[in-house]
Amino acid sequence: xxxxxxxxxAAALFIIFSCSNKENRTQYGLVIHGGxxxxxxxxxxxxxxxxxxxxxMEALTLGDSILNSGGSSLECVEKVINLLEDSPLFNAGKxxxxxxxxTCELDASIMDGRTLNxxxxxxxxxxxxxxxxxxxxxxxxxxxLLTGDGAxxxxxxxxxxxxxxxxxxxxxxxxxWQNSIEKKLKQKEHRTEKDEKLGTVGCAALDxxxxxxxxTSTGGISSKRFGRVGDSPIIGAGTYANNKTxxxxxxxxxEYFIRNVxxxxxxxxxxxxxxxxxxxxxxxxxxxxxxxxxxxxxxAIDNKANIVTKxxxxxxxxxxxKNGEMPIVKLYIDE
Amino acid sequence: xxxxxxxxxAAALFIIFSCSNKENRTQYGLVIHGGxxxxxxxxxxxxxxxxxxxxxMEALTLGDSILNSGGSSLECVEKVINLLEDSPLFNAGKxxxxxxxxTCELDASIMDGRTLNxxxxxxxxxxxxxxxxxxxxxxxxxxxLLTGDGAxxxxxxxxxxxxxxxxxxxxxxxxxWQNSIEKKLKQKEHRTEKDEKLGTVGCAALDxxxxxxxxTSTGGISSKRFGRVGDSPIIGAGTYANNKTxxxxxxxxxEYFIRNVxxxxxxxxxxxxxxxxxxxxxxxxxxxxxxxxxxxxxxAIDNKANIVTKxxxxxxxxxxxKNGEMPIVKLYIDE
Numbered sequence: 001x002x003x004x005x006x007x008x009x010a011a012a013l014f015i016i017f018s019c020s021n022k023e024n025r026t027q028y029g030l031v032i033h034g035g036x037x038x039x040x041x042x043x044x045x046x047x048x049x050x051x052x053x054x055x056x057m058e059a060l061t062l063g064d065s066i067l068n069s070g071g072s073s074l075e076c077v078e079k080v081i082n083l084l085e086d087s088p089l090f091n092a093g094k095x096x097x098x099x100x101x102x103t104c105e106l107d108a109s110i111m112d113g114r115t116l117n118x119x120x121x122x123x124x125x126x127x128x129x130x131x132x133x134x135x136x137x138x139x140x141x142x143x144x145l146l147t148g149d150g151a152x153x154x155x156x157x158x159x160x161x162x163x164x165x166x167x168x169x170x171x172x173x174x175x176x177w178q179n180s181i182e183k184k185l186k187q188k189e190h191r192t193e194k195d196e197k198l199g200t201v202g203c204a205a206l207d208x209x210x211x212x213x214x215x216t217s218t219g220g221i222s223s224k225r226f227g228r229v230g231d232s233p234i235i236g237a238g239t240y241a242n243n244k245t246x247x248x249x250x251x252x253x254x255e256y257f258i259r260n261v262x263x264x265x266x267x268x269x270x271x272x273x274x275x276x277x278x279x280x281x282x283x284x285x286x287x288x289x290x291x292x293x294x295x296x297x298x299x300a301i302d303n304k305a306n307i308v309t310k311x312x313x314x315x316x317x318x319x320x321x322k323n324g325e326m327p328i329v330k331l332y333i334d335e
Numbered sequence: 336x337x338x339x340x341x342x343x344x345a346a347a348l349f350i351i352f353s354c355s356n357k358e359n360r361t362q363y364g365l366v367i368h369g370g371x372x373x374x375x376x377x378x379x380x381x382x383x384x385x386x387x388x389x390x391x392m393e394a395l396t397l398g399d400s401i402l403n404s405g406g407s408s409l410e411c412v413e414k415v416i417n418l419l420e421d422s423p424l425f426n427a428g429k430x431x432x433x434x435x436x437x438t439c440e441l442d443a444s445i446m447d448g449r450t451l452n453x454x455x456x457x458x459x460x461x462x463x464x465x466x467x468x469x470x471x472x473x474x475x476x477x478x479x480l481l482t483g484d485g486a487x488x489x490x491x492x493x494x495x496x497x498x499x500x501x502x503x504x505x506x507x508x509x510x511x512w513q514n515s516i517e518k519k520l521k522q523k524e525h526r527t528e529k530d531e532k533l534g535t536v537g538c539a540a541l542d543x544x545x546x547x548x549x550x551t552s553t554g555g556i557s558s559k560r561f562g563r564v565g566d567s568p569i570i571g572a573g574t575y576a577n578n579k580t581x582x583x584x585x586x587x588x589x590e591y592f593i594r595n596v597x598x599x600x601x602x603x604x605x606x607x608x609x610x611x612x613x614x615x616x617x618x619x620x621x622x623x624x625x626x627x628x629x630x631x632x633x634x635a636i637d638n639k640a641n642i643v644t645k646x647x648x649x650x651x652x653x654x655x656x657k658n659g660e661m662p663i664v665k666l667y668i669d670e
Contacts, residue, residue, distance in 0.1 A: 116594045116627060122564070123482055143563045144590040147458055147482055150562015227485015228478045229457070236571045236596035255479040259451045261571035264596040265603070272607035292451060 028067040028208050029305040029322035030076055032059050034090045035199035036251050036297040039315025041332050052089060053329050056319040059083050060327040063205060068323060073205035073213035073247070074112055074135070081108075081131040081217050084201035088170045090317075091199025093129060096168045096219025098177040101226050104168035106130040106219055107233040109145075110138060113212030113241035113303075120145040120233040126152055126162040131217045133160060134233070145233060168219070180223045199317075200232055202249025204241070204301045212303060214239050214247035214263075221254075230254025236264035243303055245270040246277050252289075252296010252313070260288055266300060277302040281310040363402040363543050364640040364657035365411055367394050369425045370534035371586050371632040374650025376667050387424060388664050391654040394418050395662040398540060403658060408540035408548035408582070409447055409470070416443075416466040416552050419536035423505045425652075426534025428464060431503045431554025433512040436561050439503035441465040441554055442568040444480075445473060448547030448576035448638075455480040455568040461487055461497040466552045468495060469568070480568060503554070515558045534652075535567055537584025539576070539636045547638060549574050549582035549598075556589075565589025571599035578638055580605040581612050587624075587631010587648070595623055601635060612637040616645040 034056060044052070063080040067073070085093025096104040108130035109120035119138025122145065127133045136158050137146050146154050152162060200218035207213075216239045218232040231238035231254035238254065240263035241247035248263040257263070262284050269280035277300055285298055290312045297311020299318060307320045314333055321327035369391060379387070398415040402408070420428025431439040443465035444455035454473025457480065462468045471493050472481050481489050487497060535553035542548075551574045553567040566573035566589035573589065575598035576582035583598040592598070597619055604615035612635055620633055625647045632646025634653060642655045649668055656662035 118594055141560065142590070143560055144593050145564040145569075146560065147562040147564055150560055153561060225476065225478055225481065225485055226488060227482040229480040229482055234480075234569060234571075235593050236569075236599065240596075255477070258479050258570050259446075259453055261575075261596060261599040264571065264599060268600070268603040268607060272603060 026208070026323060027305040028206055029301055029307055029320065030060065030063040030067060030080065030203060030205035031299040031301050031307045031309065031320040032056060032063070032080060032084070032201070032203045032318065033249065033251055033297070033299045033309070034084060034201050034317030036311040036313045036316035037198045037295070038313065039198070039317065039331055049331060052317055052331060055084070055087050055089055056317060056329045057327060060319050060321045060329070063203065064321045064327065067205065067207055070208055072209070073207040073211050074110070076205040076207065077110060077203045077213045077215040078131055078135050080203045081201055081215050082129050085129050085131065085217055090201045091219045092201040092217040094168055095170045095173060095199070097173055097222035098169065099220070099226050100223045102177060103165055104219055106168070106217070107229060108134045108215065108217040109233045109235055109239040110134045110215035111213065111235055111239050111241040112138070113214070113243040113247055116242060118144055118235045118239075120235065121147070121151045122229045122233040123148040123227060124151050125165045127155055127160060128163050128167065131215050134215070136160070144235070176222055200251040202239070202251060202299060204247035204249050204299055206247070206301050206303065206305050210243065210303060212241045212243050212247035212301065214241040214249045216249045216251070231257035231262070234258055236261050238263060240264045240267055242267050246300050246302040248298050248300040250296060250298045251316070253294045256289055256292050256294020257296065260284065260292060260294070262289060263298065266298065270302070277306050277308050281308045285310045286312055361543070361658060362640040363541055364636055364642055364655065365395065365398040365402060365415065365538060365540035366634040366636050366642045366644065366655040367391060367398070367415060367419070367536070367538045367653065368584065368586055368632070368634045368644070369419060369536050369652030371646045371648045371651035372533045372630070373648065374533070374652065374666055384666060387652055387666060390419070390422050390424055391652060391664045392662060395654050395656045395664070398538065399656045399662065402540060402542050405543055407544070408542040408546050409445070411540040411542065412445060412538045412548045412550040413466055413470050415538040416536055416550050417464050420464050420466065420552055423507070424534070425536045426554045427536040427552040429503055430505050430508060430534070432508050432557035433504065434555070434561055435558045437512060438500055439554055441503070441552070442564060443469040443550065443552040444568045444570055444574040445469045445550035446548065446570055446574050446576040447473070448549070448578040448582055451577060453479055453570045453574070455570065456482070456486045457564045457568040458483040458562060459486050460500045462490055462495060463498050463502065466550050469550070471495070479570070511557055535586040537574070537586060537634060539582035539584050539634055541582070541636050541638065541640050545578065545638060547576045547578050547582035547636065549576040549584045551584045551586070566592035566597070569593055571596050573598060575599045575602055577602050581635050581637040583633050583635040585631060585633045586651070588629045591624055591627050591629025592631065595619065595627060595629070597624060598633065601633065605637070612641050612643050616643045620645040621647055
């Protein structure tokens with residue numbers, strides 16, 4: 001009997017190991033957003049809908065190919081966000097909204113769930129891809145958050161090209177800005193139009209090594225007061241990743257996400273209360289954020305590749321893909 | 336029997352109500368810090384020790400008088416920090432450390448535990464009391480965090496005077512800066528001296544109405560890269576207050592407090608795990624912060640007026656007072 005026991009045990013262990021190993025090594029996924037807000041059926045022409053869907057699908061395809069070939073979640077997050085930053089469809093990089101003085105000021109942050117290391121930039125005006133600068137702050141400096149001219153000086157020292165602020169400005173955003181100035185003159189008191197908040201981009205990913213990462217990039221809110229910083233470059237508010245729990249990127253009225261420490265709160269509820277990612281996101285976005293008066297949403301993935309998108313607005317540009325599954329892209333709430 | 340029951344019940348309820356009411360209405364307290372770090376016995380002359388103690392005691396006396404006369408915790412936090420900002424002893428307001436280009440750049444944040452409202456400024460150079468500007472951002476704007484020139488423009492519109500950056504610079508800080516430049520030239524690679532991080536100030540308070548508030552103000556780390564922002568203006572990292580749990584102000588290597596979302600994490604552990612303030616602070620500062628490689632500490636008060644100071648450095652300038660108790664001021668770990 002004893003002679004038999006060892007081979008049987010060894011075989012059993014091999015099977016267990018193979019299964020757990022297989023689970024660890026074949027689960028990857030990513031989820032992206034291009035902003036939440038006043039996005040409802042009938043608002044966009046089918047051409048416009050299509051343009052958003054095609055760009056989101058392109059981003060998912062890129063991310064999927066990075067993760068599938070063994071690339072890291074950090075690389076995936078950076079490259080996917082680069083693609084969205086370069087598209088004028090979203091309020092990040094090219095196509096960013098204009099501040100009240102007519103410039104584009106960009107914010108971004110990225111976090112590595114394996115090390116809890118993070119990098120962020122705020123108020124940069126001449127960096128084509130702010131998420132890449134945020135990543136370089138994380139890897140090449142002893143600081144975490146650099147702002148304005150200082151961040152650009154750091155960029156120059158790290159072989160980034162400084163580009164003209166004009167690059168970011170599209171006709172659509174310029175018209176929006178002109179419009180808001182005219183309204184401001186008429187109304188005296190200035191309020192942000194719902195549409196003007198749209199379009200922050202973000203990505204959260206789990207790679208084949210079980211590492212999570214998240215990143216967010218934005219042009220902020222239109223006609224924002226010069227120097228205003230929202231939640232996108234704030235670790236814990238707009239971006240958070242921790243291999244123990246999940247990776248999260250947020251979009252919406254940033255001030256409320258900061259006050260709620262929303263991205264980290266989802267992780268804390270998972271770690272401290274044993275909630276699932278879906279339960280935690282539901283409580284943070286649908287209950288707490290809504291009660292405080294904030295609007296917006298999050299995308300998130302946990303360390304088992306469960307994916308959640310959650311928002312309290314009419315819609316959110318979003319998409320996700322897991323290995324071996326078809327990518328999904330959605331715009332409205334009832335999809 | 337029945338006839339007796341009601342008066343007895345009423346009397347019992349009255350006693351319970353009086354006690355709980357008494358507890359609610361007579362419990363107030365505040366706790367302050369003037370930075371943590373390489374603070375050890377023998378480092379300071381008795382005159383220097385005395386100067387720190389006298390200033391901390393002065394701050395406690397001011398805070399105590401505000402809370403005792405029914406003032407709000409928010410007012411207490413602002414005024415106490417104003418006093419510490421105005422003292423050249425601390426690295427906040429007058430006496431702030433110099434950036435690598437020789438200027439002073441100040442950060443501050445404040446949070447109201449009753450409403451979860453908050454305000455913050457980062458990288459301001461001409462505001463005498465950054466904590467008061469942070470409070471005005473909270474009360475008079477739709478934004479939460481304003482930076483640099485934009486924050487100063489907002490200040491002007493809100494009747495703040497802009498002062499010359501020279502005001503903040505003391506001989507001690509200038510010499511420190513010169514020293515670090517010389518070292519930098521010698522060493523090529525620049526590292527921050529332990530002493531240069533000292534002196535962020537903060538206050539957390541509970542008022543007679545049961546409202547908590549916290550605030551933090553700093554000049555950052557000496558010779559910091561132009562535009563670097565640490566944890567002090569980041570809600571959730573350097574400052575957090577929530578009537579449900581506690582009010583917290585942090586000081587130390589800010590990047591690690593941001594990565595750990597340290598101030599909010601203490602609150603989350605209390606709310607989600609039922610930990611006491613002391614247990615939560617111990618886990619966040621002594622375990623998590625230390626494991627990540629960060630150094631520093633926090634001061635905190637909970638909604639029952641329990642006060643905690645916790646740090647993983649040799650010392651922290653700190654003090655606290657509760658109603659009906661003598662104020663306490665300490666500098667070193669073994670006090």
